[in-house]
Amino acid sequence: MGNGAGVPAGLLLDSGTEVDFFIHSYYEFKLFGTTVSINTTMVCTVIVCLAVLAMILVLRHEIMKDYDEPNTIQNIAEMLVETLDSMVEGSMGKFAPKYRNYVEMLMIFILFSNISGLFGLRPPTADFATTFGLALVTFVLIEYAWIRYNGISFVKDLFQPFPIFFPVNVISEFATPVSMSLRLFGNVLSGTIMLGLWYTLMPWFAKIGIPTFLHAYFDLFSGAIQTYVFGMLTMTFITDKYPS
Numbered sequence: 001m002g003n004g005a006g007v008p009a010g011l012l013l014d015s016g017t018e019v020d021f022f023i024h025s026y027y028e029f030k031l032f033g034t035t036v037s038i039n040t041t042m043v044c045t046v047i048v049c050l051a052v053l054a055m056i057l058v059l060r061h062e063i064m065k066d067y068d069e070p071n072t073i074q075n076i077a078e079m080l081v082e083t084l085d086s087m088v089e090g091s092m093g094k095f096a097p098k099y100r101n102y103v104e105m106l107m108i109f110i111l112f113s114n115i116s117g118l119f120g121l122r123p124p125t126a127d128f129a130t131t132f133g134l135a136l137v138t139f140v141l142i143e144y145a146w147i148r149y150n151g152i153s154f155v156k157d158l159f160q161p162f163p164i165f166f167p168v169n170v171i172s173e174f175a176t177p178v179s180m181s182l183r184l185f186g187n188v189l190s191g192t193i194m195l196g197l198w199y200t201l202m203p204w205f206a207k208i209g210i211p212t213f214l215h216a217y218f219d220l221f222s223g224a225i226q227t228y229v230f231g232m233l234t235m236t237f238i239t240d241k242y243p244s
Contacts, residue, residue, distance in 0.1 A: 023039050023040045023041055023122070023127060024039060024040045025037040025038070025039045026038050026039060026040070026043065040122050040127075041122070041124050041127040041129065041130060044113075044116060044121045044122055044123070044124050045113070045124040045130065047116070047121060048109070048112045048113050048116055048121075048124060049109075051112055051116075052108060052109060052112050058073070059073065059076075059077040062074055062077070063077060081104075084100075084103075084104040084107065085100065085104075087231070088100050088103050088104065088235065091232060091235040091236065091239065092235050092238070092239050093239070095145075095238070095239055095242060099141070099235070099238060102141070103231055103234055103235055106134065106137075106138075106230075106231065106234065107227050107228075107230070107231040109134075110125060110134070110184070110226070110227045110230055110231075111223065111224065111227040113125040113130070113188075114188055114219065114222075114223025114224070114226060114227060115219050115220060115223050117191070117192065117195065117215065117218070117219045118215055118219050118220070122192065123188050123192060123219075123223075125184055125185065125188045125226075126185065126188045126189040126191075126192045127185070128181060128182070128185045130185075131180075131181035131182075131184045131185040131188075132177065132178075132181040132185075134181070134184075134230075135176075135177035135178070135180040135181035135184075136177050138177065138180065138233075138234045138237070138238075139176055139177040141234075141238055142176065142237045142238050142241055143173075143241075145238050145241040145242055146241035149241070149242050149243055150241070150243060157169070158170060158173075176237060180230060180233055180234075183226075183229065183230075184226050184229075184230050187222060187226050188222075188223070188226065190218075191217075191218030191219065191222055191223075192218075194214070194218060195211070195214055195215070195218060198211060198214060199211070
């Protein structure tokens, strides 16, 4: 079935039951001769960004208050920042100050996106366009660090350990954003599909209580793990490009 915009509305099973976990197009318009579609991912991404912004503003408001003793929100904010700072510094060492803001904001956005399914949203990271876009930004930083701090000698690295490995090394470089984005996308999408199948195919009594554990695993546990993995890969790949 379709929604009139060329986007599937759901998966129709042999039983006639429709499972809906696809991306929908809500509105289309022409921009410079190109059709632009406002879809599920865009809407959910905006909601996630607004949620992150709201969290930042609330934390800033509480931190700026003049309390005799730090309150609970201040303690949570400090614990969050210290945890992320120590993670970045432990992985990137002396290069951490240059990338701390990017890595920490990247991980917060991915985490909020991954757990947005708890609130009835379709996680933006269940769309390959989102994960590939994030991976491309990381890829640019990786190549920047490689070229900026190795100069023209970065070309020589492509011929290591033997010149015959040049094609393999080039493919390996460009495969980085693809592998990073597919890993995050595949894990989040699989959880979205599993939950969609459960809510659609299981009887009503199986939808009481049990989905809580499924959300706890797919959204919270798996979402946090994938956030950590993406962040660690980002830090590792960037740091590896600096001269030892």
